[in-house]
Amino acid sequence: MTPRHPALARAEAFAQSYGLRRPLLLAPMAGACPPALSVAVMRAGGLGACGALLMQPAAILAWAEAVRAAGPFQINLWIPDPAPVRDPGHEARLRTFLGGFGPAVAPKAGDATPPDFFAQCEAVIEARPRIVSSIMGLYPPDIVARFKASGIAWWATVTTVAEALAAEAAGADAVVAQGAEAGGHRGSFDPAKAELAAIGLMALLPAVVDAVRIPVIATGGIADARGAAAALLLGASAVQVGTGFLRCPEAGISAPWADALGRARPEDTRLTRAFSGRAGRSLATEYVAAAAAPDAPAPAPYPVQRGLTQAMREAAAKAGDLARMQAWAGQAAGLAQAVRAGEVLGGIWREVEETLG
Template structure:
């Protein structure tokens, strides 16, 4: 099957006119961005790991007030909670150098409640990262006509997801910005396969469609991924500087001219490994004498407390007020409307793909 035909079949299955999906970036997926992506012909998204059931319903309602197109909702599969009092204490002491923490955070939403809210929202796709849904939930998704896309960073993960009922695999290369999708948190630093090595390996090893993600920011990368067997691509960092995304100005500025090799894999924001810009705050966790970040979700909770507190004006390094996530194609992120970015990427890709559908 040609790359064009494969992409067309995927688009027909999911109501798209271009095989480009917005990455579900928690905290950077306002409904306005998703609607702009959909209006251009792609699939919108929201990462709901931090959202209450009420917020999930509100996001879906606001999106539908803007667009009738397809969208996905994404959730993390929780890690087993690691009890590490010494590690948490060391991280707290290190964070004290940035200022005074605020009051404790409200309890995190329960995944069971979030999953019910996603079902009730009736998106076209519910997607997972860092693990697999239970068989019962997969059955309920399918009964409701909702597809399940599962993120995988290895062929073993992809095959496990396919066996569990996933309708498509999101093959995530090490180049991707944000959190790594590895199933086992402790293996993240050594599970580092580049997208264009990983993609054909997974395509050849599963029978469901594969969606490529990781440093895809222009038509050349889209065409390359489709040529290597992907049915679609998913883009995140490429959309971060669009006005609809509305990220903090300092985060957007950190992407400008950021070389691929300058991005870093860090646990400094959440305790889970993710790719980010090398801010002074991120680098401070690698300095001599610095402790390791606390395990997830403790590090995320600690960072949230310090962000709500009072910064120390005398601190040598300021604390990042937002997570400066950045994939290795960050320098190619354009400060343009999301629809223009999407349209240009697909136009460039079509010009490079041989033949017709």
């Protein structure tokens, strides 16, 4: 019998340690992880995921109960930033600018705040997912201790080797190495360095694997078996896919966004702070381009910018207007398939086995 390729053996052992049949994970995408998508991924042998950034505790618990019977899943939370420095005059200019792309922006729109982080942590402990993951930093030591006492593993999203080492020292059970190709928000611990440290996955991954002793999960720009196999060969113990699942019917995103993902080339995406104030990769839409123009007001810090753009984002979603829509997209968006999620996951893994077997 031919020995199993070491990369496959490592990945399969990691998957089995978390009760998975396949080392393929759904990325926890806030606002784009409905229970139906996770259940489909879980039934195909992968890991379900919830991006809980904007969810109140009751919603987190309801999501967990909706998927629990299908298998293991992760819940992801953002580590809060310090309170933003506000500039009323600049925010007024932003409201005027944004009013040109949607409804008039209310004077107090920038006052919107995310749900209470510690209340969300309490909900996660009550929900008892197999894994809790973090982005934008590290959980406080007392929260980490409570997670582990509850049997919940912690995976930390990192974008640099220094962040990976810090996560390992803080007790993370694995790190998720997020390449700059990833769609959605950059996971940088320091928001000011998100664009400066935009390291591609193929450079970041082996450096992180060499630096830490805990398992490394690869994410960013992976949407087919070629990317997954490459990540495993570079030392990853599992692969996390986000944009590659967004065109699946279970994701439920709008048709204009889904269709645009299928047409997108890597150069049709760009990093922008124009939606939330935090750097994230989206399709290079008309609004994103206008917000980057030299004469446009700079985005406000997170979460002020998110509040200021809420009316525009909601109006664009209602109208199906891609030009103003918050359309997150990784650089491999064009590889995403408009087929069921189980078919995507199964096809990726079969081809990985064929490639490395």
